Amino acid sequence: MTYIPKIAGGLLTDKIVFHGPLSELYRLAGKGAIPTHLQGSHTRPCKFWTATKILSGIRNSVVLTHGPSGCAYGIKQAYKLTNCRNSGAVYEPVLSTNLDQNQIIYGGEDELKAAIREVSEKYAPKVIFVATSCASGIIGDNVDGIIRDMRGRVEAEIMPVHCEGFSGEYRSGFDLVFRDLVKLMHPPTEEEKSRLARSVNIVGAKMGPERTEIDTDLKELVRLVEAMGASINAVIAGNCSLEQLHRAPSVAVNCALCLDIGYAVGTAMRDAFGTPLNSTILPYGIAATESWLRGAATHLGLEAEAEALMQQEYAAIYADYEEVRPHLVGKTAIIEGHDAIKSLAIAHMLDKDFGMRAIIYNFHPWSTEARETSIDYMLEAGLDPEILITKGTLALGRYESMQQTEDELLQFLGGLNPMETVYFGSSLSFPKIPLVDLNAILNRPRFGYRGALKVAQCIKTALDYAFRPRSTLAKRIVFPKDGGLASAASMTPKQAQNLPDCTLYAGGRRRGQCMMS
Amino acid sequence: MYDELKFYQCNHSQDPLVGCALEGVATVLAGIEDVSILIHSPQGCSSTVALGYDNQEIDFTRRKSACTRLFETDIIMGATDKLKNLIVEADSTFASKVMFVVGTCAADIIGEDIEAVCRTMQPQVGARLIPVFAGGFRGNAYDGMDLGLEALLAVMKEPEKRDARSVNLIAPQASLNPTWRADLLWVRRVLTRMGIEVRAVLTRDTSLHELRHASSASVNLLLSHDVGYDMAKRMEERFAIPLLLADIPLPIGLINSARWLTALGSHFGAESAAQEIITEGETMVTDVLRRRGLMIIPRYRNCRITLSADATIGIGLVRMLFAELEMIPECILLRSGRPEARDLLAAELTELNLAAKVAFDVDGHQMRSTLAQQDPHAVLGSAWEQYMAEEVGIQIGFDLLTPTNRDTYVDRPYMGYEGMLNMLEVMANDFERAQRSKRIAWENYTS
Structure with a gap:
């Protein structure tokens, strides 16, 4: 069943599945009136991949995957090699019990026991995470029993992580590990709480250390926290140590880096230890940044310092920001919805800070379940952005008709002036309107006051150079004349992340969703 | 023969360097x-x-x-x-x-x-x-390539006639050359010069028609020492297509290229064409190096090097490094361990009278611990070996193989004559970069 509350200019009705406010999409998805499943072409990383992405952010730990070697190899190549290449990390192993056909038939429990011993002796890690895979999950190895048995026999702490790829949607791996990590934490003591009364954890990070050469969003948050007079105990799980995790519950407040993912660990710590949680939407823009800072300051007892910092930060960007902002007010923004959290946060920023109208384009209905926390936050904050979903989003991915997407988008926009409209999405998209690609490496940081200025300047630059046609070369790279077909299932996560939605979903000649967000 | 390295605590836990x-x-x-x-x-x-x-x-x-x-x-x-x-x-x-x-x-x-x-x-x-x-x-992925190749047998037809001067090229993709397509192209070119037709490549841009008629080729050539032996055997059993050149290393370096081309020319009665390619290639390589690479002689002579590669590139590199660049490949770590590859490596080392330490099917732990223990002057491998080298204090890492940190837009062969120069070019740049100052030494300018 499709639902079209309103249509701009009555165009493209046959291609639109939904156009209306987020709250309405949420309601329809909740009662099953709009399909929320992902197509076979729209695969995302499985629960195993997302779980191990978080585990990869813990120092002096070893991930021992109980399964065939390919699962370990995949995450090592995707996460650990990236950490080495970009972030100055040393070579980090990902171990595997390397189950073969015999063990699939007769069980791999002995193999796991022996592997735990070997790993402990070879690497002397502080903690061993035993991550289950599809294979070990299906054959029913008693991983918990083995770990119980092995505790105390090796130096390292051991923790089972039940993340079989089939056992949940991709998001469930993040939540699972963040909840499990709480088991490694020590209950707060008065002494520790007193020592960490001016400390925060930033929660919701993943994978490992930050890039050494880039002003990342996380670095910007750390800078702001420290400028306020507080310190960081741990970035969970962005290269945090076991010791930092142990004492994490004693900090003054957990601040969520990403509302949706940080929320899982934040609420688990709040429930287990009473650690306060400061959870807002991603701090894109001044309004969201101020909410984030004030939320932290309240628990730190640094309200006055936070207000002073906000004034100081605003003063630092004031002249440039106020020069740019008038050029943005009243403009419309079409935001690619493939990264649900980011698209909601950008919509929040555009509305609150820049006075722009935001339309989120091809926000997959699947995201209404996966991103429930963020949606609730948006709605509670009184923000209910327009959502536009086209048929291609719900079809098996095709490539061949993607070149029509931009024209159709403009058709949909009806009477809107293309020069007054900005597209937030991948540079690999070619809408005939100014485009802002916030994922481009030079556009960092995006958080905080500096980030707000950076985003505003990006929009202004896109508008200023709207006269320049997009590069024929660039367009031909993405849209070859004899282009065939493509789907997210055929992409490695990195590729899928960089490609525009239409590349993946263009079955109904529309954009859709990439793999990893 | 070789001295096979033994590793402890590695029987039940593996840090894999190869996919599934x-x-x-x-x-x-x-x-x-x-x-x-x-x-x-x-x-x-x-x-x-x-x-x-x-x-x-x-x-x-x-x-x-x-x-x-x-x-x-x-x-x-x-x-x-x-x-x-x-x-x-x-x-x-x-x-x-x-x-x-x-x-x-x-x-x-x-x-x-x-x-x-x-x-x-x-x-x-x-x-x-x-x-x-x-x-x-x-x-692992090598076993999987064998499984994938075997699945192709279902598509192949019984041969109607045998093409006397035609070959199938098997498993060109089972190679750690990041742009292995160029190796395949080089092989195709030399075959063309010898008047030999390629019936099917298993697989690269292979049409279903080519696949169906692969059974009519007169011989199979393996472009890998890691994969394809089983497929070649199955095709021999089913279609009576013999496997050629399996007992000599792939054409890596001058000597191996000459050996490989000579054997190929001899089988197809194209000795003079083969000799022509060899002469042209050797002349080109020596002329270029005389003009641009003279310093490789003092630079590499007696450099103790650990070679970490697949069997496809690695076995050929042993002779190139030892006999042509005068390096000492003291330690050879291979990511696979087919019996055929083991035998071939053993034969090479015996012929070269080189007593190297060798390990097969190595994982990350074995690689890192070997580098730490051997303490060579240099390591040749992929980006992984480079990171490990940096960590354990080995100054020079040659980043030649997959996964590499180099962006390569133009495909570059490693096989054949141009291939040798391509590898030497990467090695020269990595060597020089490793020896250069990384920053301005401002401390020298403070008063």
Whole structure:
């Protein structure tokens, strides 16, 4: 069943599945009136991949995957090699019990026991995470029993992580590990709480250390926290140590880096230890940044310092920001919805800070379940952005008709002036309107006051150079004349992340969703 | 013979440097034109299939793959209907001539009868359905490539006639040259000069027509020492096609290139063409090095080097490093360990009178611990070896192999004469970069 509350200019009705406010999409998805499943072409990383992405952010730990070697190899190549290449990390192993056909038939429990011993002796890690895979999950190895048995026999702490790829949607791996990590934490003591009364954890990070050469969003948050007079105990799980995790519950407040993912660990710590949680939407823009800072300051007892910092930060960007902002007010923004959290946060920023109208384009209905926390936050904050979903989003991915997407988008926009409209999405998209690609490496940081200025300047630059046609070369790279077909299932996560939605979903000649967000 | 390294605490836990069987299968299937790959699996395995496409460098506009996205209920109740529905949907969307229906760990273990599904569904779809069992537990990516190659036998016809001067090239993708396509091109060029036709490449841009008629080639040539021996054997049994040149290293370096070309020319009665290629190639390499690379002689002479590679590139490199560059490959770490490759390496080392330490099927721990213990002047391998080298204090890391940190836009062979220069160029740049100052020494300028 499709639902079209309103249509701009009555165009493209046959291609639109939904156009209306987020709250309405949420309601329809909740009662099953709009399909929320992902197509076979729209695969995302499985629960195993997302779980191990978080585990990869813990120092002096070893991930021992109980399964065939390919699962370990995949995450090592995707996460650990990236950490080495970009972030100055040393070579980090990902171990595997390397189950073969015999063990699939007769069980791999002995193999796991022996592997735990070997790993402990070879690497002397502080903690061993035993991550289950599809294979070990299906054959029913008693991983918990083995770990119980092995505790105390090796130096390292051991923790089972039940993340079989089939056992949940991709998001469930993040939540699972963040909840499990709480088991490694020590209950707060008065002494520790007193020592960490001016400390925060930033929660919701993943994978490992930050890039050494880039002003990342996380670095910007750390800078702001420290400028306020507080310190960081741990970035969970962005290269945090076991010791930092142990004492994490004693900090003054957990601040969520990403509302949706940080929320899982934040609420688990709040429930287990009473650690306060400061959870807002991603701090894109001044309004969201101020909410984030004030939320932290309240628990730190640094309200006055936070207000002073906000004034100081605003003063630092004031002249440039106020020069740019008038050029943005009243403009419309079409935001690619493939990264649900980011698209909601950008919509929040555009509305609150820049006075722009935001339309989120091809926000997959699947995201209404996966991103429930963020949606609730948006709605509670009184923000209910327009959502536009086209048929291609719900079809098996095709490539061949993607070149029509931009024209159709403009058709949909009806009477809107293309020069007054900005597209937030991948540079690999070619809408005939100014485009802002916030994922481009030079556009960092995006958080905080500096980030707000950076985003505003990006929009202004896109508008200023709207006269320049997009590069024929660039367009031909993405849209070859004899282009065939493509789907997210055929992409490695990195590729899928960089490609525009239409590349993946263009079955109904529309954009859709990439793999990893 | 060689001195095989022994490792402790490595019998039950592995830090793998090679993917699983599914990746290998996908790497073979992705090299065939106009086919689609449908995997019956949880969604994460799609990333592994994507690696197969990446290995073949099939651009994103030409990939046809879909996944049944199995979840818990499917594992418990079975998901045959889900698979059938996706076959129909993918057939209408992709319109490919052949669809490989690939079962991964989950489907394989719960016993999804993919063969029966393909049989049942065949009348309802346009594509020919070919089932492939590719559970990751069936082996590593090299084993998977063998499984993928074996699946191709289903497409091959019985030969109607034998083409006396034609070859099949098997497993060019089983190579750690990041742009192995260029090696394949070099081989094709020299074959053309010798008047030998390529019947089929298994696989790279291979048409179904070529695949069907691969059985009419007169010989098979392996372009890998890691993969393809089983396929060659099966083709010999079924189609009486012999495997040629399996007992000499692939054409890496001047001497090996000459050996390989000479043997090839001799088999096909093209000795003079082979000699012409050798003479031209050797002249070109020596002329270039005389003008631009004279310093490689003092630079590399008696440099103690650890070589970490696949058997395909690694076995050939031993002679090039030792006999041509006057380096000392004290330690050789290979990522696979086929008996044929072991024998070939042993023969090479014996002939060179080189007593190297050797390990097969190495994992990350073995690689790192060996580097730390051996403390060589340099290590030749991939980006991984470079990181390890930096960590354990080895100053020079030659980043030649996959995965590499170098961006290469123009394909570069490692085989043959230009191939040798390509490798020497990377080595020269990495060597010089390792020795140069990384920053301005401001402390020298303070008063």
